Amino acid sequence: MSAYVQVTSGENDEPMEIPCEEDGTLLLSSLAALFPKACGLRFRNPDTGSMRGIRVSDGKLYPPPAGNDDSTWGTRVYLAVFPKETKRKSTDQGGSPPQKCKRLGDRGGSDLIVLGLPWKTAEDGMRQYFNQFGEVTFVQVKRDGRTGESKGYGFVRFKEYDAQEKCLRYDRHEIEGRWCNVRIPNQRDVY
Numbered sequence: 001m002s003a004y005v006q007v008t009s010g011e012n013d014e015p016m017e018i019p020c021e022e023d024g025t026l027l028l029s030s031l032a033a034l035f036p037k038a039c040g041l042r043f044r045n046p047d048t049g050s051m052r053g054i055r056v057s058d059g060k061l062y063p064p065p066a067g068n069d070d071s072t073w074g075t076r077v078y079l080a081v082f083p084k085e086t087k088r089k090s091t092d093q094g095g096s097p098p099q100k101c102k103r104l105g106d107r108g109g110s111d112l113i114v115l116g117l118p119w120k121t122a123e124d125g126m127r128q129y130f131n132q133f134g135e136v137t138f139v140q141v142k143r144d145g146r147t148g149e150s151k152g153y154g155f156v157r158f159k160e161y162d163a164q165e166k167c168l169r170y171d172r173h174e175i176e177g178r179w180c181n182v183r184i185p186n187q188r189d190v191y
Contacts, residue, residue: 005063006077009035015077022145024072025060029111029140029155031080033185036110040081054078111155112164114173116180117141119150129175130156134163156182 004017005026018030031038041054041061055062063073114126126139138157141150158164172179 005041005073006075007031007035007041007080008077009080009082020073021060025062026073028056028059028061029138031061032111033113033155035080035082036185037082038080039083041078042081043076043078051079053081110184111138111157112167112182113185114154114156114175114180114182115152116178117150117152117154118176118178119152121150121154121176123154125176126154126156129173130158130167133158133167135159 004019006015007018008015016034018026018034020026026041028039031041040056042051043054043064044050045052052064054064066072066074117126121141123139123141126141127136130136130139135158136156137159139154140156141154143150156167158167167173167182168184170182173182174180
């Protein structure tokens with residue numbers, strides 16, 4: 001079983017290696033950390049030349065079967081899958097415009113990476129801190145697969161895009177007595 005999965009955003013781009021979990025799965029949040037807004041993986045079947053999707057369930061991507069019910073990522077390179085942008089229809093007939101659904105797709109709403117977390121921080125502590133900016137729908141502290149100890153970073157997702165923007169306005173966040181940085185994964189600092 002491979003400890004890393006090779007993923008790229010295009011067939012001609014250089015692949016990046018993403019670590020697998022101990023059970024051989026790949027977390028969707030790990031994929032999204034390197035490929036923001038990615039929602040899955042696909043690969044080209046060498047036998048048919050067709051593209052094949054990877055099964056996603058409960059935030060985990062499962063390796064494709066390799067035969068005899070054995071599953072492995074192998075050495076192939078996988079392509080990140082991104083949602084298609086959908087254009088919203090406006091109403092010209094005096095009805096209310098389509099504002100009932102909050103637009104997260106077009107304007108972001110992706111997971112934010114939290115760097116520099118205290119080693120003792122748990123998901124409850126993160127959720128409690130970030131609730132001050134708005135409703136939190138997801139928090140995760142990344143942990144070592146063998147020891148279960150924190151790796152010092154995690155992810156947070158807000159229900160509303162405005163809450164995400166409010167959180168990102170702060171240069172640093174003090175979580176449980178330690179200064180942490182919060183940003184969009186893969187965001188480059190501009191100097």
